Amino acid sequence: MTQDELKQAVARAAIDYVVDGEIIGVGTGSTANFFIDELAKIKDRIKGTVASSEATAARLRGHGIPVFDLNEVESMAVYIDGADEITNSGAMIKGGGAALTREKIVASVAKKFVCIADGSKLVDTLGKFPLPVEVIPMARACVMRQLAALGGEPRLRVKAGTQDAYITDNGGEIIDVVGLSITDPVALEEQINQIVGVIAVGLFAKAGANVCLLGTGEGVKTLTF
Numbered sequence: 589m590t591q592d593e594l595k596q597a598v599a600r601a602a603i604d605y606v607v608d609g610e611i612i613g614v615g616t617g618s619t620a621n622f623f624i625d626e627l628a629k630i631k632d633r634i635k636g637t638v639a640s641s642e643a644t645a646a647r648l649r650g651h652g653i654p655v656f657d658l659n660e661v662e663s664m665a666v667y668i669d670g671a672d673e674i675t676n677s678g679a680m681i682k683g684g685g686a687a688l689t690r691e692k693i694v695a696s697v698a699k700k701f702v703c704i705a706d707g708s709k710l711v712d713t714l715g716k717f718p719l720p721v722e723v724i725p726m727a728r729a730c731v732m733r734q735l736a737a738l739g740g741e742p743r744l745r746v747k748a749g750t751q752d753a754y755i756t757d758n759g760g761e762i763i764d765v766v767g768l769s770i771t772d773p774v775a776l777e778e779q780i781n782q783i784v785g786v787i788a789v790g791l792f793a794k795a796g797a798n799v800c801l802l803g804t805g806e807g808v809k810t811l812t813f
C-alpha cells in the first residue's frame with residue numbers, strides 16, 4: 589500500500605470514533621484531509637466541527653460541514669488529527685503543517701485525542717522530525733538562542749521558494765529545531781513553554797494521544813495509551 593492509501597485507511601477507521609450528535613475537533617494536514625472527506629459522508633450524523641486551521645475550516649465548509657468558533661463550544665467529544673511522529677506512549681511531534689497552536693488549543697477541549705497516522709510515524713524516540721515552535725515574530729532571535737542552548741539547531745521556517753518567514757494563521761513564525769533526541773518529552777515541553785515569546789511548541793506529551801490508529805501493511809492497528 590502507498591503512504592496515501594495507509595492514510596486513507598486510518599481516516600476511514602477514525603469514523604468509528606465520531607460521536608453522533610456531537611461536535612468533532614478536526615486537525616490539519618494530509619491525513620486530516622482524508623478524514624474530512626470521510627466525515628463528509630456522514631455529516632448529517634454530527635452537530636458540526638471545530639477546525640484547527642483556516643485550511644481545514646475551508647475544506648470542511650467546502651463539504652457543507654458546519655464549522656463552529658471554539659468560543660461557542662463548551663465540550664467536544666473527540667479531536668481527530670495526524671502527527672509527524674508518535675511514540676508507544678502517545679507522545680507526539682506535530683506542526684509540520686504549521687497548525688500546532690490551534691491544534692493544541694482544540695485538542696485541549698476534547699475529551700479524547702485520536703491520532704491517525706501511517707506506520708512511518710511511529711518512533712522509539714521523538715526528534716528525528718524537526719520540532720516546530722511557534723513564536724511571536726519580534727522574539728524570533730532571542731527564542732532561537734534559547735532553543736540552541738537546549739542542544740538543537742533552530743531554523744526559521746520560510747515560505748516555499750523564498751527567504752521570507754512563513755506566517756501562521758495566528759500571525760506567528762515557526763522555528764524548526766533540528767537534531768534533538770527527545771528522551772523526556774514532558775520535561776522538554778514544559779521547558780520550551782517557559783521561554784518568553786513562545787506561542788506553543790509542537791510537543792504533545794503532557795497531553796498526548798489517547799488512541800492511535802496506525803496504518804500498516806497488515807491493516808489498521810489500534811494503540812491505546
Ligand SMILES: O=C(CO)[C@H](O)[C@H](O)COP(=O)(O)O
Nearest residue numbers: 617618619670683684685687
Ligand atoms: O501537525 C500537523 C499539522 O500542523 C499534522 O498533523 C502533521 O504535520 C502530519 O501531517 P500529515 O498528515 O500531512 O502527514
